[in-house]
Amino acid sequence: MPFLDRRRFLSHAAAAAAVTSTSRLWAAEANPTLTIQPDKAVAHVPEDFTGLSYESSQLTHTGFFSAADSGLVPFFRTLGDSGVLRIGGNMSEFTRWSPTDPTDGAEDKGTEGPDAGKGSKRTFTLSPRSIQNLNGFLEATNWKVLYGLNLAGGTAESAAEEAACVASVCGPRLLALQFGNEPDLFKHSDDPKDRWKYPEFIAKWKTFEKAVRAKVPDVQLAGPDAAFKEDWVGDFAADTKGKVCLLTSHYYAEGPPTNPDMTIDRLLTDRTKFAANVLSAVEMAKKAGMPYRMSEGNSCYNAGKKGVSDTFAAALWAGDFMAQVAALGGTGINLHGGGNGLYTPIAGSPENGFLARPDYYGMLFVRPLIGATMLQSELNAQGMNLSAYAVQREGKVTVLAFNKSAKETTLKVQLQHGRMGKTAGIIRLTAPDIDATSGVLLGGSAVAADGSWKPVSDETTACNHDVLLLTLPAYSAAAASFA
Numbered sequence: 001m002p003f004l005d006r007r008r009f010l011s012h013a014a015a016a017a018a019v020t021s022t023s024r025l026w027a028a029e030a031n032p033t034l035t036i037q038p039d040k041a042v043a044h045v046p047e048d049f050t051g052l053s054y055e056s057s058q059l060t061h062t063g064f065f066s067a068a069d070s071g072l073v074p075f076f077r078t079l080g081d082s083g084v085l086r087i088g089g090n091m092s093e094f095t096r097w098s099p100t101d102p103t104d105g106a107e108d109k110g111t112e113g114p115d116a117g118k119g120s121k122r123t124f125t126l127s128p129r130s131i132q133n134l135n136g137f138l139e140a141t142n143w144k145v146l147y148g149l150n151l152a153g154g155t156a157e158s159a160a161e162e163a164a165c166v167a168s169v170c171g172p173r174l175l176a177l178q179f180g181n182e183p184d185l186f187k188h189s190d191d192p193k194d195r196w197k198y199p200e201f202i203a204k205w206k207t208f209e210k211a212v213r214a215k216v217p218d219v220q221l222a223g224p225d226a227a228f229k230e231d232w233v234g235d236f237a238a239d240t241k242g243k244v245c246l247l248t249s250h251y252y253a254e255g256p257p258t259n260p261d262m263t264i265d266r267l268l269t270d271r272t273k274f275a276a277n278v279l280s281a282v283e284m285a286k287k288a289g290m291p292y293r294m295s296e297g298n299s300c301y302n303a304g305k306k307g308v309s310d311t312f313a314a315a316l317w318a319g320d321f322m323a324q325v326a327a328l329g330g331t332g333i334n335l336h337g338g339g340n341g342l343y344t345p346i347a348g349s350p351e352n353g354f355l356a357r358p359d360y361y362g363m364l365f366v367r368p369l370i371g372a373t374m375l376q377s378e379l380n381a382q383g384m385n386l387s388a389y390a391v392q393r394e395g396k397v398t399v400l401a402f403n404k405s406a407k408e409t410t411l412k413v414q415l416q417h418g419r420m421g422k423t424a425g426i427i428r429l430t431a432p433d434i435d436a437t438s439g440v441l442l443g444g445s446a447v448a449a450d451g452s453w454k455p456v457s458d459e460t461t462a463c464n465h466d467v468l469l470l471t472l473p474a475y476s477a478a479a480a481s482f483a
Contacts, residue, residue: 031412031469032382036390038397038418040376043329045391047371048144048175049322050363051084051334052076052345053296055112056148057091057120058338059130063107067136069350074451076141079345079363080370085138086295086334088148088181088225090115094124095150097162101129109350113339117256117302126162131169144175146222146248146295146334151180151204156211164215176220176246178295179208182227198232202239209243222246225295230280237288246331247285248295251277253317257305264313264434267299268404269385274324282328294325294333298359304342311358312431312440314343316477318362319429320402323389326369335359356447358431361440364453365429365477368398384409386472398481403472406434413468413480420463424482426470427455434475 058064064072065085076083091112102125138145147166149159163177180186183205186196205223212219224236226249233247253273254262278294285292299309299317308314318335325333337344337359345363348354356364372391379388385405391398397420401411427443440446443455461468463482470480 030382031410032384032386033380033412033414034377034388034390034399034401035414035416036375036377036397036399036418037416038375038392042327042374042376044373045326045369045371046331048080048082048084049326049332049370050080050367051086051146051293051332052079053086053089053334053336054338055089055091055115056087056095056126057112057124059087059126059134060124061108061110061112062129062133063109063350064111065137066107066133067140068107069109069137071350071354071451072346073137073140075346075354075356075360075447076143078447078451078453079360080367081142083141083143084146084175084293084332084334085143086146086148087134088146088178088296089336090117090181091120091124092148092181093150093152094120094122095126096123096154097158098125098127099161099165101127107133111339111349113341114303114336114344128165128169131165135170135173138170138173144173145170146175146178146293148178148181148225149208151183151208152186156208159208160211160215163212163219167216167219174220176222176244177212178222178225178248179205180223181225181296182250183224184226184229184232198235201232202236220245222248222293222295225249228277230277230284233281233292234284234288237284237290241288244290247281247288247290247292249277249281251294251297252301253299253321254305254308255301257300257302262300262305262308264308264311267308267313267317278325278330279328282330286329291331292329293331296334296336298336298343300343306342307435309343310437311435312475313358313434315358315362315365315429315431315440316402316404316475318345318359319365319400319477320362320387320404322363322366323369323387323400327374327389335363353449354451355449358437358440360447361429361442364447365427365442365479366400368393368400368479368481372398386411396481396483398479399468399470400477400479401470401472402477403474406474408471408473411470411472413470415466418466420466420468421483422463423460424463424468424480426457426459426461427479428457428459429477430473431475
């Protein structure tokens with residue numbers, strides 16, 4: 001579906017984005033134009049909108065998410081003063097709960113990468129120590145946790161015991177519990193080609209809900225955490241009305257990685273899947289009068305694609321994707337990762353140190369979204385593969401613009417009813433090339449090994465008669481802020 005056609009579909013959400021491509025534009029009247037209506041709000045972006053997602057198996061390495069792990073904490077804090085850490089993934093269905101801790105007392109600092117779609121022959125044992133260390137990490141970062149329990153291979157009784165521990169230890173830092181990961185992909189053991197049907201899922205979900213409520217009556221629940229069958233979101237909302245606080249599902253822009261058609265160009269241009277999945281889920285949540293969170297996702301499922309998920313293209317995609325979800329009224333996203341996975345935002349380990357990957361830079365670039373109000377705006381892209389958004393917070397307006405084409409352009413930004421200051425500060429997201437796997441800079445600066453980041457560029461540009469001309473080099477993004 002051409003994106004300019006889809007804009008009609010998105011108009012009711014007032015999402016300010018547009019996509020296509022053309023040659024360099026010199027005449028001011030031919031420039032792409034973003035017209036902002038500062039007196040019309042589209043959506044408010046929650047303070048905990050930013051999120052990361054890890055496999056449940058990571059909790060078996062009790063020294064990874066821990067207050068003692070000072071190396072990982074600042075990477076989370078740099079992304080947001082608050083956020084949501086989601087624990088789940090495919091490996092959640094291979095976990096078991098033990099009410100007693102291992103006797104060795106060792107703090108394992110190993111890592112678990114995202115699952116490549118192969119499942120596991122291992123069983124991962126979680127215990128109270130896993131949860132206590134996790135809570136210490138949450139306190140150090142000021143983040144919350146969206147915690148997944150084993151529905152496919154677990155029992156309601158065991159899930160209730162685990163839930164009771166998580167609720168008791170994490171307290172207000174527990175956003176919600178979820179039962180199952182991607183239940184629309186669950187397979188029957190006697191016939192791997194036969195997937196679970198929704199009635200089967202909701203029946204088992206209700207047995208878990210009953211058991212958990214018996215031990216933790218007031219705990220918050222979320223779901224269905226579906227992979228791609230967005231109709232499950234609507235069905236789940238109807239069947240759990242009054243029982244859940246949040247609707248969730250997943251989104252991967254591409255996949256599988258073995259498909260040669262999964263390319264950088266497709267990642268940056270295709271919007272058909274976004275409309276079919278994310279937009280559909282958000283609309284179902286709105287109809288049900290409930291908030292929606294994209295609880296797991298990234299550029300390419302089955303752990304990502306080399307040459308796509310690990311490149312600067314993923315940074316542009318991640319930032320643009322977050323802004324699109326925010327514009328639709330989604331309450332947050334959780335980009336999946338872990339270990340040294342191709343698409344993981346934060347790579348590394350407590351023992352070897354951590355590194356910000358391209359996804360991380362895209363997430364950091366759109367930090368002005370957090371806690372801000374998205375403004376109604378209209379983008380005339382003039383054929384460019386371009387998207388742009390406007391947000392306002394504490395009197396400051398920030399325009400987030402993404403040039404996803406090989407041509408430089410200049411975006412003309414104008415206010416319909418309002419006054420710009422005399423100058424705007426510019427922060428740019430750049431890399432040596434669109435397929436670069438290193439050398440990504442934000443504000444002329446890289447994220448340091450200790451997780452800190454501070455822009456070193458002090459670029460400004462004049463605003464004339466409430467018009468800002470924002471130069472956008474090929475394959476780059478820029479944030480322009482003015483009072």
